[in-house]
Amino acid sequence: MKKPAPSYKTKELREFGEVLRGRRTIELFLQTPVPDALVKEAIEAATWAPNHHVTEPWKFYLLGRDSIAACLGLVCDIVTAKKDAKAGEFKAKSWAEKPGWLVVSCRRSDTESTQQEDYAACCAATQNFLLYLWKAGVGSKWTTGDITKDARFFDIVGIDTDAEFVVGLIWYGYPKLTPTQSRRPFNEVLDELP
Numbered sequence: 001m002k003k004p005a006p007s008y009k010t011k012e013l014r015e016f017g018e019v020l021r022g023r024r025t026i027e028l029f030l031q032t033p034v035p036d037a038l039v040k041e042a043i044e045a046a047t048w049a050p051n052h053h054v055t056e057p058w059k060f061y062l063l064g065r066d067s068i069a070a071c072l073g074l075v076c077d078i079v080t081a082k083k084d085a086k087a088g089e090f091k092a093k094s095w096a097e098k099p100g101w102l103v104v105s106c107r108r109s110d111t112e113s114t115q116q117e118d119y120a121a122c123c124a125a126t127q128n129f130l131l132y133l134w135k136a137g138v139g140s141k142w143t144t145g146d147i148t149k150d151a152r153f154f155d156i157v158g159i160d161t162d163a164e165f166v167v168g169l170i171w172y173g174y175p176k177l178t179p180t181q182s183r184r185p186f187n188e189v190l191d192e193l194p
Protein backbone atom coordinates (compact mmCIF):
# COMPACT_ATOMS: atom_id res chain seq x y z
CA MET A 1 0.00 0.00 0.00
CA LYS A 2 1.35 3.42 -0.99
CA LYS A 3 1.53 5.91 1.84
CA PRO A 4 -0.59 9.05 1.22
CA ALA A 5 1.38 12.27 0.75
CA PRO A 6 1.55 14.31 3.93
CA SER A 7 -0.92 17.19 4.06
CA TYR A 8 0.50 20.41 2.68
CA LYS A 9 -2.43 22.48 3.91
CA THR A 10 -0.44 23.70 6.87
CA LYS A 11 -0.30 27.09 8.55
CA GLU A 12 3.49 27.07 8.11
CA LEU A 13 3.27 26.61 4.35
CA ARG A 14 0.56 29.25 4.03
CA GLU A 15 2.72 31.69 5.99
CA PHE A 16 5.78 30.80 3.93
CA GLY A 17 3.79 31.56 0.77
CA GLU A 18 2.77 34.89 2.25
CA VAL A 19 6.44 35.79 2.72
CA LEU A 20 7.21 34.88 -0.90
CA ARG A 21 4.24 36.79 -2.29
CA GLY A 22 4.32 39.67 0.16
CA ARG A 23 7.94 40.76 -0.32
CA ARG A 24 8.03 44.05 -2.19
CA THR A 25 10.75 46.26 -3.54
CA ILE A 26 10.92 49.17 -1.11
CA GLU A 27 11.79 52.72 -2.13
CA LEU A 28 11.22 54.58 1.12
CA PHE A 29 12.72 53.42 4.40
CA LEU A 30 12.41 54.41 8.05
CA GLN A 31 15.68 55.51 9.62
CA THR A 32 15.47 52.77 12.28
CA PRO A 33 18.78 50.90 12.08
CA VAL A 34 18.65 47.24 11.07
CA PRO A 35 20.59 45.06 13.55
CA ASP A 36 23.95 44.11 12.09
CA ALA A 37 23.58 40.57 13.43
CA LEU A 38 20.30 40.15 11.51
CA VAL A 39 21.94 41.27 8.27
CA LYS A 40 24.79 38.82 8.80
CA GLU A 41 22.29 36.02 9.51
CA ALA A 42 20.56 36.89 6.23
CA ILE A 43 23.86 36.78 4.33
CA GLU A 44 24.67 33.41 5.87
CA ALA A 45 21.21 32.14 4.91
CA ALA A 46 21.79 33.48 1.39
CA THR A 47 24.74 31.13 0.96
CA TRP A 48 22.41 28.11 1.19
CA ALA A 49 21.08 28.87 -2.29
CA PRO A 50 21.38 26.10 -4.87
CA ASN A 51 24.60 26.35 -6.90
CA HIS A 52 25.67 23.85 -9.55
CA HIS A 53 28.81 21.87 -8.61
CA VAL A 54 28.71 23.77 -5.32
CA THR A 55 30.83 26.53 -6.83
CA GLU A 56 29.62 29.05 -4.22
CA PRO A 57 30.31 31.87 -6.68
CA TRP A 58 29.02 34.75 -4.52
CA LYS A 59 30.68 37.40 -2.47
CA PHE A 60 28.96 39.94 -0.23
CA TYR A 61 30.25 43.42 0.57
CA LEU A 62 28.59 45.12 3.52
CA LEU A 63 29.17 48.85 3.22
CA GLY A 64 29.95 51.04 6.21
CA ARG A 65 29.58 54.75 6.78
CA ASP A 66 32.69 55.79 4.77
CA SER A 67 31.99 53.60 1.75
CA ILE A 68 28.33 54.72 1.70
CA ALA A 69 29.49 58.36 1.81
CA ALA A 70 31.82 57.66 -1.12
CA CYS A 71 28.90 56.12 -3.07
CA LEU A 72 26.76 59.19 -2.37
CA GLY A 73 29.53 61.40 -3.76
CA LEU A 74 29.81 59.14 -6.76
CA VAL A 75 26.10 59.08 -7.57
CA CYS A 76 26.07 62.87 -7.26
CA ASP A 77 28.91 63.03 -9.84
CA ILE A 78 27.25 60.49 -12.16
CA VAL A 79 23.89 62.27 -12.19
CA THR A 80 25.52 65.71 -12.41
CA ALA A 81 27.42 64.59 -15.51
CA LYS A 82 24.28 63.07 -17.04
CA LYS A 83 21.85 65.87 -16.09
CA ASP A 84 22.94 68.75 -13.86
CA ALA A 85 24.28 69.56 -10.37
CA LYS A 86 20.80 70.09 -8.90
CA ALA A 87 19.69 66.63 -10.04
CA GLY A 88 22.95 65.12 -8.73
CA GLU A 89 22.47 66.63 -5.28
CA PHE A 90 18.83 65.58 -5.19
CA LYS A 91 19.75 61.97 -6.03
CA ALA A 92 22.53 61.84 -3.43
CA LYS A 93 20.14 63.25 -0.80
CA SER A 94 17.51 60.62 -1.58
CA TRP A 95 20.12 57.82 -1.51
CA ALA A 96 21.41 59.08 1.85
CA GLU A 97 18.10 57.80 3.25
CA LYS A 98 18.83 54.18 2.29
CA PRO A 99 19.78 52.71 5.68
CA GLY A 100 21.68 49.58 4.64
CA TRP A 101 23.89 48.88 1.64
CA LEU A 102 25.00 45.45 0.47
CA VAL A 103 26.76 44.60 -2.79
CA VAL A 104 26.54 41.06 -4.18
CA SER A 105 29.12 39.94 -6.70
CA CYS A 106 29.54 36.80 -8.80
CA ARG A 107 32.80 35.08 -9.66
CA ARG A 108 33.77 35.27 -13.34
CA SER A 109 34.11 32.06 -15.27
CA ASP A 110 35.76 31.34 -18.63
CA THR A 111 33.04 28.83 -19.44
CA GLU A 112 29.74 30.31 -20.63
CA SER A 113 27.57 27.60 -19.12
CA THR A 114 29.31 27.86 -15.74
CA GLN A 115 29.01 31.63 -15.87
CA GLN A 116 25.26 31.37 -16.47
CA GLU A 117 24.82 28.85 -13.70
CA ASP A 118 26.93 30.86 -11.29
CA TYR A 119 24.98 34.03 -12.03
CA ALA A 120 21.73 32.13 -11.50
CA ALA A 121 23.06 30.86 -8.17
CA CYS A 122 24.01 34.40 -7.09
CA CYS A 123 20.50 35.62 -7.96
CA ALA A 124 19.04 32.78 -5.90
CA ALA A 125 21.33 33.75 -3.01
CA THR A 126 20.28 37.37 -3.33
CA GLN A 127 16.62 36.36 -3.19
CA ASN A 128 17.36 34.29 -0.06
CA PHE A 129 18.82 37.43 1.50
CA LEU A 130 15.79 39.54 0.57
CA LEU A 131 13.31 36.97 1.84
CA TYR A 132 15.14 36.35 5.12
CA LEU A 133 15.09 40.08 5.82
CA TRP A 134 11.47 40.40 4.70
CA LYS A 135 10.39 37.74 7.20
CA ALA A 136 12.12 39.88 9.86
CA GLY A 137 10.13 42.94 8.74
CA VAL A 138 13.00 44.46 6.75
CA GLY A 139 12.42 45.60 3.18
CA SER A 140 14.92 45.96 0.38
CA LYS A 141 15.59 47.12 -3.13
CA TRP A 142 17.83 45.28 -5.59
CA THR A 143 19.33 47.74 -8.04
CA THR A 144 21.50 47.36 -11.12
CA GLY A 145 21.53 51.06 -11.93
CA ASP A 146 24.38 53.07 -13.47
CA ILE A 147 26.44 53.15 -10.28
CA THR A 148 26.77 49.36 -10.24
CA LYS A 149 28.53 49.51 -13.63
CA ASP A 150 30.91 52.34 -12.80
CA ALA A 151 34.65 51.66 -12.33
CA ARG A 152 34.74 54.16 -9.45
CA PHE A 153 32.09 52.08 -7.66
CA PHE A 154 34.25 48.96 -8.07
CA ASP A 155 37.13 50.88 -6.46
CA ILE A 156 35.00 52.02 -3.52
CA VAL A 157 33.66 48.51 -2.89
CA GLY A 158 36.90 46.69 -3.70
CA ILE A 159 35.48 44.70 -6.62
CA ASP A 160 38.21 42.94 -8.60
CA THR A 161 36.72 43.18 -12.09
CA ASP A 162 39.04 40.49 -13.48
CA ALA A 163 37.64 38.01 -11.00
CA GLU A 164 34.04 39.07 -10.34
CA PHE A 165 31.14 41.22 -11.50
CA VAL A 166 28.34 42.98 -9.65
CA VAL A 167 25.01 41.15 -9.38
CA GLY A 168 23.36 44.00 -7.56
CA LEU A 169 23.46 46.70 -5.00
CA ILE A 170 20.89 45.95 -2.31
CA TRP A 171 19.47 48.66 -0.09
CA TYR A 172 17.66 47.46 2.99
CA GLY A 173 15.79 48.92 5.93
CA TYR A 174 12.43 48.96 7.67
CA PRO A 175 9.82 50.04 5.09
CA LYS A 176 8.23 53.47 5.38
CA LEU A 177 5.79 52.49 2.65
CA THR A 178 5.09 49.10 1.12
CA PRO A 179 3.79 49.40 -2.43
CA THR A 180 1.35 47.00 -4.03
CA GLN A 181 2.25 44.90 -7.03
CA SER A 182 0.50 42.53 -9.37
CA ARG A 183 1.54 39.57 -11.45
CA ARG A 184 0.24 38.14 -14.72
CA PRO A 185 -2.60 35.62 -14.35
CA PHE A 186 -1.12 32.30 -13.29
CA ASN A 187 -2.58 30.46 -16.29
CA GLU A 188 -0.44 32.64 -18.57
CA VAL A 189 2.79 31.40 -17.09
CA LEU A 190 2.05 27.71 -16.66
CA ASP A 191 1.92 25.16 -19.45
CA GLU A 192 0.92 21.71 -18.29
CA LEU A 193 2.09 19.07 -20.73
CA PRO A 194 0.42 15.70 -21.25
Ligand SMILES: Cc1cc2nc3c(=O)[nH]c(=O)nc-3n(C[C@H](O)[C@H](O)[C@H](O)COP(=O)(O)O)c2cc1C
Nearest residue numbers: 023024025026141142143144145146167168180181
Ligand atom coordinates in the same frame (compact mmCIF):
# COMPACT_ATOMS: atom_id res chain seq x y z
C1 LIG B 1 18.26 41.80 -11.29
C2 LIG B 1 17.34 42.90 -10.84
C3 LIG B 1 17.71 44.21 -11.05
C4 LIG B 1 16.88 45.25 -10.63
N1 LIG B 1 17.29 46.54 -10.84
C5 LIG B 1 16.47 47.56 -10.52
C6 LIG B 1 16.87 48.90 -10.76
O1 LIG B 1 17.98 49.15 -11.25
N2 LIG B 1 16.00 49.88 -10.45
C7 LIG B 1 14.77 49.62 -9.90
O2 LIG B 1 14.01 50.55 -9.66
N3 LIG B 1 14.38 48.35 -9.61
C8 LIG B 1 15.21 47.32 -9.90
N4 LIG B 1 14.84 46.02 -9.60
C9 LIG B 1 13.61 45.78 -8.83
C10 LIG B 1 12.41 45.55 -9.76
O3 LIG B 1 12.08 46.77 -10.36
C11 LIG B 1 11.26 44.97 -8.94
O4 LIG B 1 11.61 43.69 -8.49
C12 LIG B 1 9.98 44.92 -9.77
O5 LIG B 1 9.46 46.19 -9.96
C13 LIG B 1 8.90 44.04 -9.12
O6 LIG B 1 8.59 44.56 -7.84
P1 LIG B 1 8.64 43.64 -6.55
O7 LIG B 1 10.10 43.33 -6.29
O8 LIG B 1 8.02 44.45 -5.45
O9 LIG B 1 7.87 42.40 -6.83
C14 LIG B 1 15.65 44.97 -9.99
C15 LIG B 1 15.29 43.62 -9.77
C16 LIG B 1 16.11 42.61 -10.18
C17 LIG B 1 15.72 41.17 -9.92
